[in-house]
Amino acid sequence: MNNGKVVVLSGPSGGGKGTVVKALLELMPEMALSVSATTRQPRAGEVDGREYHFIAKEDFENMIANGEVLEYTSYCDNYYGTPKKPAVEATEQGRDFFLEIEVDGALQIKKRYPEAVLIMLIPPSLSELESRLRQRGTESEEVIAKRLKRAAEEIEFAEKYDYIVVNETGKIEECAERIRSIISAEKNRYCAMKETADNFTSR
């Protein structure tokens, strides 16, 4: 049986990642979704194991020391990262393991696991992103400006990604289908199929 793929999705905030992931999970309900670990305190309404695995700082540092995180970062004196074990378990069972994380974490994963598939989801353009952020009507001008700057910075890293998918306005399903096709295609890449081809004459 084929192993599942580790699939990483990144992309600018406001680019519609959440909606696309929801549509993708409807297409691929068997896919395992990563839950990050963090050392920060849970906020009201957050449930351990749903939003995050909330763990002690010492435990997180032990996980880092033992190579038990796929990637991590620290922010405001707290760690945030992806535990390795669920990824190993899912992929060994043949399930795909899906992470929605920032560029920095995605590149850490690609470095350690070159077979991970990195997908960047981008809006059609910076001006389209700007109007989407404005339409929400909830963000201040300052926040909008900050997000647009950050988006432009993130997209500089596109060349480190395997795939770029444009989230065209009003085409969520098409976008999710594209991501599903990418995951399907990756399972037929020569590297993933090498064993099958090598064993051909012996079966």
Added chain:
Amino acid sequence: MNNGKVVVLSGPSGGGKGTVVKALLELMPEMALSVSATTRQPRAGEVDGREYHFIAKEDFENMIANGEVLEYTSYCDNYYGTPKKPAVEATEQGRDFFLEIEVDGALQIKKRYPEAVLIMLIPPSLSELESRLRQRGTESEEVIAKRLKRAAEEIEFAEKYDYIVVNETGKIEECAERIRSIISAEKNRYCAMKETADNFTSR
């Protein structure tokens, strides 16, 4: 607009290429199908431009000299090859261009056009191929032995291909879907999307 992809399918005879291509064309009716050129005489029932473009030897040699073939070979004093023009026209119109050719021609194309997508369609195993060939009941033992030997040789070249797809018995549609996913995914690879990503901030 994205250019269409040049997609090459190869694989052992008896592996079901014809049936899979038919199913694929139903999924992707807009795809352009390559028609090879040859200098051999048409056989009874063959129509110029359908089975082959039948052309004069001198014309074929001019096409080679002018770089107007994507790949070619000579066999029994006749040339066989793929004219370049239909591929260029189709892909510039955004249509995918599909070729079903042998390993040797496929590798010629990959050398000249690294962005071409090479897919090898293989049966589940050599013994499964053997029973498929036997079930036809039309091939002599000698022909079966020759085909199996040739199949094993062809699969040695699998590592030069981008993708390997196994044509599981009775799963033609699934197989065609996998190939469609591969073609779709290739259009989202970073190299194909570079311009979109580069232009992001200017739009």
